[in-house]
Amino acid sequence: MFLINCPYCGERDQQEFKAGGEAHIERPKQPTELSDDEWAEYLFMRKNIKGVQFERWNHAHGCRKWFNMVRDTSNDEIKAIYKMGEKPPTQ
């Protein structure tokens, strides 16, 4: 359990939020040309990193907006939060 600093609403309790999984998985541009392996990669395969991970969150019981988060999954420490469409922080 932790506090999340929503880029639109400020700091709120984590239970207001819904986790949306790994971030920056791009939907295939030409789905009709995708092989089964590529579909599996897009739909199911995940990095599931133990350490610093880029992920999506939604302020489900607040402003209902989506945003991105950089979080250390080994201790739940939040490193950075940035809006959808913004470039992920490099450091």
Added chain:
Amino acid sequence: MRNKYSIFSLFKNALSYHENWQRAWKDPAPKKEYDAVIIGGGGHGLATAYYLAKKHNMQNIAVVEKGWIGGGNTGRNTTIIRSNYLWDASAGLYDHALKIWEGLSQELNYNVMFSQRGVMNLAHNLQDVRDLKRRTHANRLNGIDAVYLNTEEVKKFCPIINTSQDIRYPVLGGTLQRRAGTARHDAVAWGYARGADEMGVDIIQNCEVKAIKRIGDTVEGIETTKGFIKTKKIGVVAAGHSSVVANMAGLKLPLESKPLQALVSEPVKPIIDTVVMSNAVHAYVSQSDKGELVIGAGTDDYISYSQKGSHQIVEGTLNAILELYPIFSRMRMLRQWGGIVDICPDASPIISKTSIKGLYFNCGWGTGGFKATPGSGDLFAYTIANDEPHKLNAAFNLNRFVSGDLVDEHGAAAVAH
């Protein structure tokens, strides 16, 4: 067996104040090379080693464990065993395990305290009723014992359940699998460890895997905190950390690791002599032989390896428990903990070869792997020894995420992921 446990050995050791029991397994240093190495010394990993040695004549093998055996999810689960899954493939897999459970204490000469006290799954709305009836029929067609109970029969089977129709989610019925029950989780790991050790398997504790070495697409060995170990076959049974080991080999798996919580109460006199699970309100409870209520909560929705879950998950479960069992309202909870479970998109496990020759994975058991421990070990041993799956685990291959032939068991996975 070197040191057979019996009433006579108990009596003999009582004479020397139980100070001269032989140790149950050795503590060897790793050899330079093994025919196969199992990564992960939990119940599933130790069972795999046991059946490799026993049924496939592979005694030159090792189990490497980063902590101590049975110290991970084997020691953290709520010990429930059942096989009432919906699809044919799952029914085959879980009932195979249940059949081994029925003779396991005798086979291992180790009391795993398997208790067939029955598992009841409750229905709280009309869709639950339809789903559970369908599952009962599917189970019976697959030779798995299952009966559907109406509200009165539920009350008769477990009198402390509040079956009043005035509560928020009234009990409309339920299913009962009488062959299902519980077992002592630690004893399963210890029993398999003792049995495997007896046949020459090296159990190497406090030995963390750091890298998987390979030549081209074939495995060569593992780099560990106790040095390099050469081997041609690696079986990974690392539960919540499966993706971490897969990443060492350059593989990605369809898994997400999340915290799953459980809690136990102070010990009390016998009050509930079965296991009751409720998918809809997310509450399940049984009573341990020590008298503690064992309560399973849910998973958090975010990926985490922190072994800490959110408080509201526990609160939600306890709310549901109190509505169903008002008699527990003054119980005090003694301990609460979280474990990291590896969840597959279809809530079914993976027992499979991979694209790398000699590398096998047994993972994705998610929130319900304990019940399958003996069957999982048996089938994974077969897969490793023969380099092809047994017919019972053929459907649980990694390729199903490419072919689309998923085994969707979200409904039977007892508590919603």
